[in-house]
Amino acid sequence: MPQTSVIIGAGIVGLHVAHVLQSLGHEVYVLEKERFPAEHTSGRNSGVIHSGIFYSTGSFKEKVCIEGNRLTYEWLNLLKVPYLPCGKWVVPELDQDNELEPFFEKIRKLPIPAPKIFSLSELSSKEPALRPSKAIFVPSTGVLDAATYVKSLMAYLESKGVQIILNCSVEDVLENKLQTTRGEISFDLCINAAGLYADDVARMQGLNEYSIKPCRGDYYLLNKQPVSKPVYHLPYKNAHGLGVHLTPTTDGQTLLGPNAYFIEGKTDYQHRSDPDAFEKAVRFYLPNLSDFKIMAAYSGNRPKLYRNEEAVQDFVIEKRKNWIHLLGIESPGLTSAPALAKYVKKII
Helix, strand or coil: CCCEEEECCCCHHHHHHHHHHHCCCCEEECCCCCCCCCCCCCCCCEEECCCCCCCCCCCHHHHHHHHHHHHHHHHHHHCCCCCEEEEEEECCCCCHHHHHHHHHHHCCCCCCCCCCCEHHHHHHHHCCCCCCHHHCEECEEEECCHHHHHHHHHHHHHHCCEEECCCCEEEEEEEEEEEEEEEEEECEEEECHHHHHHHHHHHHHCCCCCCEHHHHHEEEEECCCCCCCCCEEEECCCCCCCCCEEEEECCCCCEEECEEEEECCCCCCCCCCCCCHHHHHHHHHHCCCCCCCEEEEEEEEEEEEEECEEEECEEEEECCCEEEEEECCCHHHHHHHHHHHHHHHHCC
C-alpha cells in the first residue's frame, strides 16, 4: 500500500515537493487554504530566476539557489512556461565604486556560469539608457512568468495523480490526522510548506520557537522597457532585501522594486509606498529617460523567520518524526524550490 503524504501549501515549494514524493510512489495530497494557488509569496514577487550571488558564502540558501537555478530552467522548458534567459547587470550606486571588484572576486568563485566585468564603454554599448559605469554581467539570471509557472506545474502534477485541494485550511493536528475545513485527512508523512503561515502550522506540532514576520515589498510599473536585463545594485549591508531594482518582464513592461518594510498582517497587501523612491531609482539608473510615468503595481510579503525572537538569515528545514517543516522560505524561494524539494527527498 503506498505511503500517504500530505503537503500543506500549494505555493511553488509545496508543488515541487509534491512532485518528488509522487515520483517515489507516494499517494500525494496538497492542501491550500486559498481559493487559488500562489496567492501569497509565490505569486507576488519579481519573477526573477536568481543566480545565487547575493547570499552568505557557503549558506544553504546559496547552495539551493545555485542548484535551483539550473533545475528551474529545466522545468520551464518542460512546462513550456514563458521566460527570458537574459542575465542581469549588477551596478554600483553612489559611493559603491570601490566595492564592485571585491564583489566580483567573491562571485567568480561560485559554481555558476562565469560572470564578467564590463567597462563603462562596454556597458554603454549594450545598454545605452543606463547610467554609464562599470558593471558585472551575471549570465545565469532570468525572468519568468511566476503565475503561469505555478499553474502549469499544478496541472502537470494533477496529470500525474497528485490531488490538490484548494480552499482547505488546516485547523488542528491530532496524531497522524489533520483536521481541516474540508474534513479529516490521515497521513504517513506531512510537509509544512505553508510559507507565511509555516510558523502557525509548526506550532500545531509543538515547534513554538519559530515565528514569521511579514516584510512588505511594494512594486511600481514603468511605462517603458529601456533595459534588456534586470538591473541590480551591489548589496547593501544589513538590508531586508535586495533593494529597488529594474526588472523587464516577459510581457514588455518594467517592474520597479521591491522595497522592504515590516508590517503586522500577513494578508495585508495594500500598496502604501510613496512613488518618490521609485522615481528616484529610475532617474539614477536611467538619467536620460524622459517622458516616463510610473504606476502602482502590486505588493508582496516576505516570510521573515525568527527563532526565539532572533532573526534567522538562512532557509530552515526541520524534520520532526514524520513531519518536515520548511521555514523562512522567502527570496530566492521561487528559484530554489526544485532544489529544496530534492533536499526534502534526501531527508525523508
